[in-house]
Amino acid sequence: MGRSDDEWVDPVIEVYKRDVDVTLLQSHLRKTPTERLEALQSMHELVEELRRGVAARRRGP
């Protein structure tokens, strides 16, 4: 008898799961969905700011 897709354990994903920072996930799970999306927005803005900084540095003075 075969297993359903939901039950299927992908050995590749299992390897990737070893590197997941569970404490970070647990910290996020204590937040509300709104707080999680606010954190995402902040991270997104930081990344964009860093990209702008790198681009400006490459252009030079």
Add this chain to the structure above:
Amino acid sequence: MTNFRRLLEVLADGGVEFILIGGVAAAAYGAVRNTLDLDVVYRRTSANLDRLAAALAPLVPYPRGAPPGLPFVWDARTIQNGLNFTLATSLGDLDLLGEITAGGPYEQLIGKTVELEVFGRTYRCIELSELIRVKRAVGRPKDFEAIAELEKLLELAPRK
């Protein structure tokens, strides 16, 4: 820079029927990975295409990465003639999907969604288990880390 909150509000204020998927849905469930755009599956009824066209028109949507000056007209006819749109808007990057691989169109996906309250509004969001299933089915190597994180979140979620 994408303003996730405002993009969601624009769609909701316009009465657009859509389902939140992708990286923002994952983040709402607790994923910590960054994402650059908002992904939604929209309903392809005539009335919803009209609402979608009207809601986004003020944001001047344009195909992301396309050279400037294309004769791209954002209206219901354009949406009807297309299916999936990767757009740059004045509020950031928005992917409008008429259907997704392994998930199908809005009508097929709606039964695999939950109501999620964010920013004081209620949105339809793909279920975590369905998000994992769809990402698995697509099978892109770049999603492996994200799938691993989502599966950990599912394991950590309180059992019902």
